Amino acid sequence: MLAKANRITRGEDYRATVRRGRRLTTPNAVLYVRRNDTTPTPRFGFIVSKQVGVAVVRNTVRRRLKALCAEVRGDLDPHSDIVIRALPGLDSMQWPELRSSLQQALRERAGA
């Protein structure tokens, strides 16, 4: 899981990352990565819209994303803001497949 220090908590940072960050699209998610020299550790944010599912489903999706991000946190560039937008269908992916595909994408975009 991710501590608060590893989370993006301001709407301004979300908007900046989504608008000006580099983008990588996978079948069920979109990654946005933006360099941020002011932070000593990578920060993550998640966008899960109501199209993905009801509140319980959205919560589960977000928690799984947090878990897989925490695993690769040390491998990434510490000066990164990363926003993951979940797309409909992400909720039905199996855990090994979800983890490998998104962790690969993260290393590709934001590797140290």
Add this chain to the structure above:
RNA sequence: UGGGUCGGCUAGACGGUCGCGUCAGCCCGUGAGGCUGCCGAGGAACGUCCGGGCUCCGCAGAGCAGGGUGGUGGGUAACACCCACCCGGAGCAAUCCGCGAGACAGUGCAACAGAGAGUAGACCGCCACGGGAUCCGUCCCGGGGUAAGGGUGAAACGGUGGUGUAAGAGACCACCAGGGGGUCGGGUGACCGGCCCCGCUGGGUAAACCUCGCCCGGAGCAAGGUCAGACAGAGGACGUUGAAGCUGCUCGCCGAGUCCUCGGGUAGACCGCUGGAGGGCUGCAGCAAUGCAUCCCCGAGAGAGAUGGCCGUCCGAAGCCCGCACCACGGUGCGGAGGGACAGAACCCGGCGUAUCGGCCGGCCCAUUCA
């Protein structure tokens, strides 16, 4: 034992591993730091449909309009909720159901069918009378009488039997059903029961307008408050002959700003924020909902949103699928696989409505068996 009905409880368990949030304490090399400890989603947290608390609107004004509500009595902070009872309907019963005021205040509505649908109505039929025809059975025409019969319909102006009559009819009679009036008794009441009288005898719709009783000021935690910070004004309209606001309108109150266009700026922190109509045991009052008293307990409080991710073991009904055995060819038994619902707090309560794989417990009713 089988079936039914009502209610309550519960919402997979254990372990491993990696973690998260509030609060408290401690540590250091003081920072987006580390360690330890406590606690950390639901019966519906959901929908946001009602009712309140709380906050602001000047103190919460009057009338109209508007909205809500609708058997009676009680409970409650309050309700559209709950309890008990009444009436009507369903059921052998337990029990369930009714958006339960008023259809002699008024206005309206009712498709199709049918002769006729609200002041009832003569299509067929029945009946006597007058006229005509006749194969002497009857038939035709005319103006009448008649609501017993046929047929239509959701519904046709009480039902059955008789008297009566040309044929008929509450025209009259008996009984039954309903209505109205009087009176007596029971009940706080809705209402119920007895007796007497009146032949008085069609109904639906008020989730159509409407009438009556009762209730309702408005906006909402993005309420509201404190602190910090940013900016840049310009033009126009109305206004002490009363603006804005309280309320949609009128009255009344108040008393100086308000609105529009263009341009510019901020959307941070803290409080509100969880101890409350709170929960539990026992006792008392009450048929009950519930109330009162003593004692005990309190354990989410985020703010891009914590309460979890992954793995393993055990347990898990039916249907479907696979294998084996039996078979009366309908299936049955055993084993395997599979199978864990609905759903996530955001100011807080009380309800209602809706979603839901299952499990456990209890009350009552009916049937059957035994004693």
